[in-house]
Amino acid sequence: MGFVMTVQKLSADAFFKNTDLTLLSTTAIVQAGLKGADYGEFYHEISESEMLVKDKGQYTTVSVGNSEAGFGFRVGQQERVGYSYADVFNEASLKNAVAEARQVLEGNSTEKLQIFGKVEQQLYPLQNPMTAIDLAGKIQKIDAVEAFARGLDAAISNVTVSYSARSNAVHIITADGQSLVDNRPMASMTISIQLTDADGKNETGVAMIGGRSDCTEVFDEKTYKAAAQKALHMAKELMRAEEAPAGIMDVVLSPGWSAVLLHEAVGHGLEGDFNRRSISVYSGKIGQQVASPEVTVIDQGDMAGERGSIHFDDEGTKPQQNVLIENGVLKGYMQDRQNAFLMGVEPTGNGRRQSYAHVPMPRMTNTYFQNGTHDPADIIESLKDGLYISDMGGGQVDITSGKFNMNARLAYRVRDGKICEPVKGATLVGDGLTVIQSITMVGNDLSLEKSAGSCGKNGQGIVVGCGQPTIKVSNMTVGGMQK
């Protein structure tokens, strides 16, 4: 990633409009509130967002100028956490939150020194991602996207264009009095194209663009035209697709978004909280060969321009490259401060939360399989009878047993090394450990997904990135409906 920006300095001023508090007085209350705690912090955010949706030729949603702001105060001692949040930010509400949260404290803490990062390299633009184009301009662009998509094929029965953007300003004050400010942009567009044939049969293809970027990126003509083409191609393939077969077969996963399988099947099991409590299938396995030697898995929050990148995590820790599995050997877990403290290790920059109304916990940032040595064409060619997963849908995992399920929106039968007819409705099931042990070939075409990927854990949703090169897995269970 050769993409470097000059570091822009953000001020905390925006967080102190319309309040009787200042940075100084807030810091004093926060530091006093964290006395006797093992970990904790003050987290304040101001989010602005907008959304426009055009469906069946009509705008069904036009929502601009939305905002949400609030703060949360957390104090932790050993396993116990007290957390209180409010949307009104003033001295009275902050002091009240501190008092509410501190109810869990008992006696003195172990006073461990905490480590915090400084932003050294800017990973994404810090300006509001919604302001470069005005509302009239955005409507004009969405109309253009829709018109372009509509004109692609006479069999198109519906086009839906959904644009949304969000600016998330975050201010964190840590126990040592450090004040950290970030502004995290997000702009996305989803284009759905529905085809209907003479018999009334229809299928929908979808493509997404954007990510941790400015809205100008999603309204770029070349970008949206390519996305519309992609959505149409998917719809066409689904129209001619047959039901997927059922049974056990070798599977090749396409590069990029297929890594959502890695995210579910491996990533969640390597989050520190599950391992501290020994309830993950990976618990107690550090140093052991858990995967095929072809497999190296990394989580890295400091990659320029990637979807899951953050300048610091939601506890103020600088993200880094964390090698989770190296050549098949389990190296480490992803940590927030609570679990790092309790496990006696360093935090890894993975403490993330949905919003001010939530406590941070260990979460993924950008999780990917490192490149291997194989040419992707050779990998497909090596598949005698199996399935090529071209577009993965979503899925979920049970981190305790490691069992996951993923649905493939679009896949292809492969026979004698040749990609044959498309199939739909395939569900891949298995357990993460078996899958990473069954990876027989890893390609050299690593790609990270920038536009798709949101992750839910304990009811909290966050944006994450994932990626992989072409990968071959042997003996996967495929649930399909072909008779």
Add this chain to the structure above:
Amino acid sequence: MTQQTEKEFINEVRPLAEALRDYAITDGKTYGITDVKISISAQDKQTNAVEKGAVSSVMSGKSRIVGITLYAGDKILSFSKNTMVEDDLRAAILSNMKLIHLAPENKDRRLLEKEKVYKGAVKDLDLFDQNPPDQKAMLDYAKKVEAAALAEQGVKTTRSVSITKTAYYSLTVATNGIDVTKSSTMYSASAAVIAEDAKGMQIAGEGSFARHFSDMADPADLGKISGKKAVSKLGGVQPATAVMPIVLDHSAASQFFSIIYQALDGAEIHKGSSFFKDKLGQAVLSPAVTLVDDPEVLRGVSSSQIDAAGLKTDKVTFIENGVLKCFNATLREARLLGIEPTGREIGNGTTNGSILPGTQTQAELIADIKEGIYIHGFSGGSVNVNNGTHSRQANGVMIKDGQITNIAVDGFVVSGNLKEMFMNVSLANDTPAHPSTMHSLAAPTTRINGVTIAGR
């Protein structure tokens, strides 16, 4: 924290809501504003979690949000802000009023016609717990759940045990005459429990939801059920790929029949992406199936009186003896489809649903199954109401010679086409009653014949 009453909330926010409405409609004339809708809602939440018999986290907070929709004829702009500062909200209204001429027209999203706004009486459904428990009582509840779960043979630990209390309040006023206040409380407790044997760990859990704390499941029962569920998953094997009958327990049946709501949803019908789209008045399920959606259950978890459009929410029979009786349409969808709206512009669009009981006992339903699977739940996979594909992972236990065994099975996919699966269901006579059921759609033990199990 003391709990605010509905009256206190209304006294606090009504002047603001009315001031904003009046400001937008008066000062908005210059910008062509013809109507305005203001909705202020608040939620007050407290979660208590326990671990190893002691408190592990206490979280509390309050959040409020003001939603504003401006109408200039058929041009519509909407936004929300979580501030209660009148000057900030006026400024936001002004900047949106200046933009509204840019908004594309959308006739279907006009406010409900004045004369159709429901002004009649509503039943008191007792949705607000006037006597909330203190924090200690909630912690005790969670501790009892955890203790009962840990007492089950084979249980290793818990992943999480917690109880949350939320109080909701809202006020909506609009220039078409909507003036609705609502308040409710909701308690939710859940336990995720881990069992372990030589072959590994398994996790499972159960939850309880109620409007009143006194209606919550007995904590010892909740813990025990959660523990037993986790233990029952131990030693799970992958069944061989085959076609066989499956029997769904109450949880799995609730998950399965929820697909009906998706298939008859007005948005899907309008898009033409449901295979129910041209089936009104026709049989879409086995004649055994009747789906009633009842909003007026006392203390019901999904009860509703008036929806966001200003319509009364009435009881609806969507499926009667297998026949599709009506679609579920919001005001906008109804206008697009040229049908009557169902008054369900609320939460997820449905209320307390029930699949009416069948005639056989559970034992009779299973008696002739030589080999089948008793399903405890579905997870992930895909369900497509457009082409009818159903491909979901499940777990459960084997049925052999008419008996539910304790042979755990998992890692398989239940595949079939909904058009056939819906026709092949038969029901037991054990539909749980609202509001004590743990599911917003209550369904009896259900058998489906001829399903493909994709496994080993």
